[in-house]
Amino acid sequence: MGLIRRLRITQRAMERAMLGASLRDQIRNEEIRRRTRVNDKAQRVAKLKWKWAGHIARRTDGRWGSKVLEWRPRIGKRSVGRPPTRWTDDIKRVAGSRWKQAAQDRGFWKSLQKTYVQQWTSIS
Template identity: 35%
Template sequence: MMLGITRFTQVRAGIRSSTLRQQPKIKDAAAHAKLSKIRWAGHVMRFSDNRWTRAVSNWTPRDVRRTTGRLPIRWSDFFTKSFKDRYDALRVPRTDTIHWTTLARERDKWKDCWRPLGIPEDQRESSAHNY
């Protein structure tokens, strides 16, 4: 249900999904999933104890064979590729040499890496406020 409109009502009224997506309250599902994955990774990497969640996230199976045509990709490869796609030398210095797990351990640096590109430096929520 998007914006309180059921699929039945949407079809009956002839409203296209693309029209509903343009409404300000609608978030792109793929972008939301990506952001949730990024937030979860930052949360897991900041664990200071040896929980199984972190161990499983870093685990690479050695004896598992993927089906033909599928590359052996790990959960962490998503972040490595995303950093390469999103690299901005002014925002995240030395991102190409800093491993993503190191950045994820510091919350402010991790947020800076993934905040939307259009937000000016002085308006981001992680900056200190002087009252």
């Protein structure tokens, strides 16, 4: 089960608890969200990740944040199967392989944010 799905399930459970409603009450999620007026936390997490990636890409002081993104460990044997998804893989899907150069233009980077948030939160 993916991180986004677990986050949404937990948020819905917390919202139901705020209202004192159980699953047997059969109240739709949209109605619960309307009553509690709580924002979708999966969208908030995606937005913060996008902003942080842009911040790290624009840094020029040589701190370890950007170095960690470029680091490729080559110790031992590779495991069988598909390699695990890296932190930057979904950013590259939206901004391209040259996402660090794209992040230098703040206006362009901000225009891609909505696309990224929609794509990232549509994954279940």
